[in-house]
Amino acid sequence: MDGTTGVSFVDHAAIWATAIAAVLALGGLLWRLARPLRRVVRRIEELADDWHGVPARPGVEGRPGVMERLSRIEHAMGAVVHEVRPNAGGSMRDAMDRVDRRTASILGEPPPSPRLHDDAAEEEGP
Numbered sequence: 514m515d516g517t518t519g520v521s522f523v524d525h526a527a528i529w530a531t532a533i534a535a536v537l538a539l540g541g542l543l544w545r546l547a548r549p550l551r552r553v554v555r556r557i558e559e560l561a562d563d564w565h566g567v568p569a570r571p572g573v574e575g576r577p578g579v580m581e582r583l584s585r586i587e588h589a590m591g592a593v594v595h596e597v598r599p600n601a602g603g604s605m606r607d608a609m610d611r612v613d614r615r616t617a618s619i620l621g622e623p624p625p626s627p628r629l630h631d632d633a634a635e636e637e638g639p
Contacts, residue, residue: 517524566578577585596605614624 518527563576564579566581567576569575598604599606599610601607610625617624
């Protein structure tokens, strides 16, 4: 048997139907295999948006990127450091030292010794 029907039109239709089914099956397989890849690509895009930031658009606020956020945090930390280190008398640390000295004088205790700031010791950390 030669695998044909003897009718040329039916043979060609069967070949074309088989080819179309094979192409569709291959397309479906590729689509199914590409789904996890699309998820990874979407997550990478989200990471890039978070890193670089997203500009504002109508109805949606913009989000600053990581570097801009870090800059804001560093600026805020500079203000905190300014307040917890003794300076010319305007920091919170200076005010606490003044209160400590006044309290000691009211109680008749010797004034506490001034605490000096040691940058090297602080940078080493715990």
